[in-house]
Amino acid sequence: MERPSGMSAGVLFRRVLMLCLSLSVVSVSQADELQLLLKLKSSLATPSTTGVFSSWRVGNDKCNFTGIVCNSGGFVTEINLSQMGLVGTLPFDSICSLGSLEKIDLGENRFYGKVVDDLRNCTRLKYFNLGFNSFSGTVPDLSTLSRLEFLNLNNSGFSGIFPWKSLENMTNLGFLSLGDNFFDVTSPFPMEAIKLEKLYWLYLTNCSIRGQIPEGIGNLTLLENLELSDNELSGEIPRGIARLGRLQQLELYDNFLTGKLPLGFGNLTSLVNFDASHNRLEGGLSEIRFLTSLASLQLFENQLTGEIPEELGEFKNLTELSLYSNRLTGSLPPKLGSWSDFKYVDVSDNSLTGSIPPDMCKNVKMTDFLMLDNKLTGTIPATYTDCSSLIRVRLNNNSLSGAVPAGIWGLPNLIIIDLGANQLEGSITSDIRRGKSLAQLLLSDNKFSGELPEAMSEASALVSIQLSLNGFVGKIPSTIGNLTKLNTLNLNGNLLSSSIPVSIVSCVALAVVNLSNNSLTGEIPDSIGNLQTLNSLNLSNNKLSGKIPLSLGLMKLSLLDLSNNRLTGPIPDSLSTEAYHDSFDGNPSLCSQRLEQFRPCISSSQATTPVGVILSCFFAGISLLLIMFAIMMYAKFRKRSKSLKSVNSLCRPDSWNMKSYCVLSFTERDIIDFIKTENLIGRGGSGNVYKVVLGNGKELAVKHIWASCSGSFRSHPSSSAILSKKRKSSPEYDAEVAALSSIRHVNVVKLYCSITSEDSHLLVYEYLPNGSLWDRLHESQKMEMGWEVRYEIALGAALGLEYLHHGCARPIIHRDVKSSNILLDKEWKPRIADFGLAKIVQASPGGNWTHAIAGTLGYIAPEYAYTMKVSEKSDVYSFGVVLMELVTGRRPIESEFGENKDIVHWVREHMSSKNSLLDLVDSNISDTLKEDAVEVLRIAILCTANIPTVRPSMRMVVQMLEEAEPCSLNNILVDKVGENSEKTEGKQLNSGSQN
Structure with a gap:
């Protein structure tokens, strides 16, 4: 056989092989086809609620089976069983024996197992869809499927190396979707793909591709959709991409692309959706001004400069604009969003000036209004009082002035109002009672004034109220106890007077209370100790009087500050610890038996009193004791009866x-x-x-x-x-x-x-005998742990979290990672504990959302407070805080960090030099190991990045920690902890365990 000129031996061999395979397919009768279909049915299971296979039975014409299409000769040409909830393995030996089969559509089911080489026998296939399933193993050689026009293996569980060479024979391929699989070897951009000149759809997102996008991508002139996101692509966007005149969607986000938008990019006038966010692009946006068909423009988290083209204000289809975290300047187009059903704008974290465009919610469709961290001036336009579609308003850290239009307080769907750090004035109006969805009211550092309206307590969904550094006067609303979901209450730095309302104890979810720097009077409510979720209490710089409630001593607070008040009497022994050493300063009438800066408390036996008074007190005391004893016995009897009743019911x-x-x-x-x-x-x-x-x-x-x-x-x-x-x-x-x-x-x-x-x-x-890491670092069971032990705890805890995120069938997000939830066994090995807030990740395009702030103050990732979106990166942030605790020995929140500052902010302030970081290392760590500790501190800094996508995964954290192993670890593993463990083992409680 003479080989055609220009044809390689390899190509010739593959064509001969395909010819042989096609000739070897034995023709089957229609009766045989029926048996083949019944074999397929027998290998699958279906949900009980569906009748997918009710028609698949002997006696019925197979061409009338659900999902089956036949040709005029009665032979099966199509199997279409997508989205049927089917479970099982696919018998491709039977399926591919259907000699006329041209279409297999089995996407969006729950098939598993391997796709075997029998698939090679489906040589007539034109349409093949296995997308969104749970297969395993590698994709087999597909080179015999030369007639394919449609190939979708997206998100199907495949791993290993994709057989890119198989694409060379698929010259008719128009649709190719291979993304979101577990291809575990990073490979260069597949040059085989850019030779498929009939492609109109190319989806290679999350496909383990590295290197540059080839200039030849411009040869695919029929492309309407090009998605290359979430890979390791680098270099500039090629100029050839400007030749794709039919392109409607271009997705390049989450890569390492650099340089400017290529010259001629404006030729893509059919482009509807463009997303190149989270790259390293630079330069201006001048090419964008020609893309008049744009509906969505996403270029956030880059290094773009210059002004936003005014032409964007004339784009009649634009509904989404996200340009946050760049270096953009100038003002926003005044007509932005006024032509269309504008839904979303986020231009935060730039240097934009000028005023807010007034008509972005003209058609009452906008849900997200995000312009924080800029230099915007002027007032909030009154036109937004009618924007009932709004869900998030975040305009904090600008230079906005004037009063907030009254209607905004009561918008029905609004979840967050964040207007902090501006120059806004006026009051919160009673319209807020209509804000039934409002979860966060953040107005700190403004010029607001007037009284806090009682109507605020009717906004029953409130989770966070932060109104610090304003001029609010009068009392805290007495009805505040109606806010049973309230997690954070910060009224610091106002002119509030009167007493702390007793109803505050009905806010059963409170974790943070800061009422400092006001003029509050009266006593601290005794029942405040019933707030079992309370983590931080700051009542400093007021005029509070009376005694410190004993109930406060039963709580484990990361921050307690009662300084500069008029408190009297003894400081409870349980609070007289180093952890609260400066929490009571400025209260001259307090006394303590343990804290040296206070006078000792004088007991009744030490006081000199007349004999008659002593006798009277003695008999009065005896009477009181008898009464208390009777009450105690009665209460104990009631409690025991109730306890026995509960236990007996269990038994x-x-x-x-x-x-x-x-x-x-x-x-x-x-x-x-x-x-x-x-x-x-x-x-x-x-x-x-x-x-x-x-x-x-x-x-x-x-x-x-x-x-x-x-x-x-x-x-x-x-x-x-x-x-x-x-x-x-x-x-x-x-x-x-x-x-x-x-x-x-x-x-x-x-x-x-x-x-x-x-x-x-x-x-x-x-049972973990050595309690929690918090106890060992901060509480009465505190011990001098050397760096080797701390490092082992850090690595072990990281391995536990890595397993939760990457080792489970569905990732588990802990949502409350903190040192008190890391328990230690008798050998000081850590265990991740307390899964009461855990979230098992659902595979939904919208992510995982919650309407309450879960977690602990000081550990909560910053984005969680305003997006309410759950992700593994929230756990990474919290773990970074734990690493900072291990290195510095400090608690996440300490008064010396400053108002509203935490350990993350404190560490970042010292990032300028290596010596500055060395100064942060706990003095209990030996000098020879402090540089090793600083390496872990650098990992902690990466973990606590403000932007979630910048944080490493837990898998990467483990790798970095392994690389930071201290040199002495192989020589020394037991230091002072080992010496002290025998002495304290009998006293150590599993405190904090499983909390």
Whole structure:
């Protein structure tokens, strides 16, 4: 056989091979085809709610089967079973025996297993779609499928190296979608793809491609859609891309592209969507002014300069504009958004000047109004009072002035109003009562005045109120207790007077309270200690009087500041610790038996009094003691009766349900008998924790979540979950069990079993004798840990989080990573604990949203407070804070950091030099290891980047930590911790455990 000139031996071989394969396909009869289809049916399962295969049975014409199309001769040409919820493996040996088959559409199901080489026999295929499934292994050689016009393997679970050479034979291919798979070897841009001249759709997003986009991309002149995002592409956008005149969508985001938009880019006049965000592009936007068909322009997180072209204000189809985090100057086009159903604008973090365009919500479609961190001036246009579609308004850190138009306070769908750091004035009007969706009201550092309206308490969805550094006067609304979702209340630096309303204790979700620098009077409410989620309390620089409530001593606060008031009496012993050494200054009438800066408290036995007074006091005391004893015994009897009733109900054979997650050596009765006060070792936001010692000496930790028959969730005063009279799990319980029951990792706390009854939920864990990392760094159990031990804790905790993010079938976001949720075993190895806030990531294009701020002050990622969007990068930020704790020995929030400042801000202030960072290292770390500690501090700085996408993944964090291993680790692993552990082991509680 003579080889045509110009044809390589390899191409000739493949064509001969395809010819042989096509000739080898044995013709099958229609009866055979029926059996082949029935074999396909038998290998799959369907949801019970669908009748996909109800027509697939002997006796029916196969051409009338659901999803089957035949040709005029009665032979099967199409199998279309997409989006049917099908589960199973695909028998391609049977499928590809259908000799006339031209179309296979099985996308968006739940198929798994490998796609075998039998697929090569489907030589007549023109349309092949396996997108959005759960296959494994590599994509087989597809070179025999030379007739393909449509190939979609997007998001199907494939791994390994894609067989790019297979594309050389697909000269008719118009649609190619291979993105979002687990191709694990980074390869150069596939030159085979740019030879497919009939392509109109090319989707290679998240395809492990590196290097430059070839100039030859301009040869694909039929392209309408080009998506190359989330790869490792570098270099400039090629000029050849300007030849793609039919291009409607161009997606290049999340790469490393540099340089300017190429000359001639404005020729892409059909372009509707353009996204090149999160790259390193520079230069101006002059080419954009010609793209009059644009509906969405996304160029955020680049290094673009110059002005926004005024022509954008004339784009009649533009609905989305996102240019934040660039270096843009000048003013916004005055007609921006006035022609279309404008929905979204984010030009934050630039240097824009001038006024806000007035007509962006002209058609009442806009949802996001984001222009923070610029130099905008003028007033907020009154036209936005009618913008009922608005969800987010963020204009903070500009130079805006004047009063806020009254109607904005009460917009019905608004979740966040962020106007901080401007020069705005006027008052909050009673219109705010209509803001039923409002979660965050952020007005700090302005010139607002007047009284806080009682109507504010009718905005029942409020989670955060931050009004510091303004001129508000009068009292805190007495009805503030109606805000049961309120997490943060910051009224610092105003002119408020009167007392702290007692109703504040009804704000059961409060974590942060800052009422400092006002003129508040009266006493601190005794019941404030019932706010079990409270993490930070600042009442300094007021005129508060009376005693410090004893209940404050029962709380674990990361910040407590009662300084510069008029408080009297003793400082509770539990608060007389180094952690709160300056929390009570400026209260001359306080006394303490432990804090040296205060006078000692004088007991009654030390005072000199007349004998009659002493006798009177003695008999009065005896009487009081008798009364108190009677009350205590009665209360104890009631409590014991109630406790016995609860335990007895658990012990009834028909009242409990035990579900084990591993082989157990104990029964539910062994656990239940220990749920009593004397075994209580910790309290947390979602339950009490008890220590259980089995007969064989094995120690366990048990979290007890108890619900009353009336339906209120009672493990904790701050809990708000509602249960029916029938047994119904709490959100915390469901989250913790779902997250932990399937996890097997040495650095994640082990869940043995769950025990549930009508009114109780128990989770049984391994017991960690060395308590939490918080205790070892900051509390009374504080110990001098050397750097080697701290490093091992950091690496172990990182490995645990890496597993949650990358090792589970569906990533688990912890959402409350902090040092008190990192527990230590007897060998000081860490465990990630407390999954009460965990979120298992759903595969939805809109991401994972929440309408409440979950987490702990000082650890919460900045974007979480205003986007309410959950991501793994939020955990990375929190872990970065933990690393800073380990290196510096400091708590996340300390008064010396400054008002509204935290450890992240404090560390960043010292980033100018290596010596500055060395100064931050804990003095308990030896000088020879401080440089090793600084390397970890640099990792922490990366983890706490303001922009989530800039933060490394936990997989990258682990790699960086492994590279930062201290040189001495192989020689020394035990330092002062080892010396002290034997002395303190008997006293160490599992405090904070499973909180």
